[in-house]
Amino acid sequence: MNHNNDAFSAPEVFAEVEQNIQIVHIKGKLNYGTTQTVKDSMAKLFTTADGYIIDLSNVENIDSTGFGVLINFAKRIAEIERKMAIVVTNDFIYDLFKISKFDLVFPLVKSKADGIKILKEGFERPLPLKEY
Numbered sequence: 001m002n003h004n005n006d007a008f009s010a011p012e013v014f015a016e017v018e019q020n021i022q023i024v025h026i027k028g029k030l031n032y033g034t035t036q037t038v039k040d041s042m043a044k045l046f047t048t049a050d051g052y053i054i055d056l057s058n059v060e061n062i063d064s065t066g067f068g069v070l071i072n073f074a075k076r077i078a079e080i081e082r083k084m085a086i087v088v089t090n091d092f093i094y095d096l097f098k099i100s101k102f103d104l105v106f107p108l109v110k111s112k113a114d115g116i117k118i119l120k121e122g123f124e125r126p127l128p129l130k131e132y
Contacts, residue, residue, distance in 0.1 A: 010034060011059075013041035021116050022049040027058035030066030039069050051119035052077055052084040055112060062093055067100060074106065074129055083123070085115035105132050 011028030024042055028034065054070060056062070074084055085107045088094045097108055104127035109115045 010037050013038055013045065015045040015047070017047065017049060018112070019116055019120070020050040021053060021119055022047055022051075023053040023055055023112055023115070025055045025058065029061045030056070030059050030069065031061055031063040032065045035065040035069050038066075039072070042069070042073055046076075048080065049082070051082055053087060053109075053112060053115035053119070054084060055087040055115075056093065057087050057089040057111075059090070059093060062096060067102070070102075070106075071129075071132070078129055083119060085109050085118050087112060087115055101127065101132070105129055 009028060011026055011030060011034050013024065013026050015022055015024045017023070022045075024045060026038060030038060052073075054073070059066075070086070077084060086097070086102070087110065088097055088108050089110055094108065097103055102108070105125050107115070107118050107123055107125070109118060
């Protein structure tokens with residue numbers, strides 16, 4: 001069995017801080033074969049900030065385990081009373097977020113700049129994270 005197939009190729013994860021907002025960029029696939037790597041990378045890169053943006057503009061695929069990584073990260077930052085926005089530019093992935101009702105919990109934005117703006121201005125979502 002070949003484990004070097006495309007489904008298990010490790011995604012790139014890197015972070016930057018802009019206007020005291022941490023932006024975590026994920027590039028590649030966020031699925032069953034890659035989520036532990038992403039989770040570990042996000043934990044290592046984590047820094048205290050005013051808010052968080054998960055930039056998925058370079059994510060090719062996401063499944064339920066990928067959604068789980070995002071929920072776990074959101075719960076971690078909720079403990080320090082911070083919020084996050086998610087950059088989604090792929091129409092198919094955006095539809096998956098809508099179907100899973102993620103858009104009721106987190107703002108889905110088209111760019112890092114939109115994410116920073118919404119985090120700085122503040123927002124309330126129809127569905128609190130603890131009820132998701």
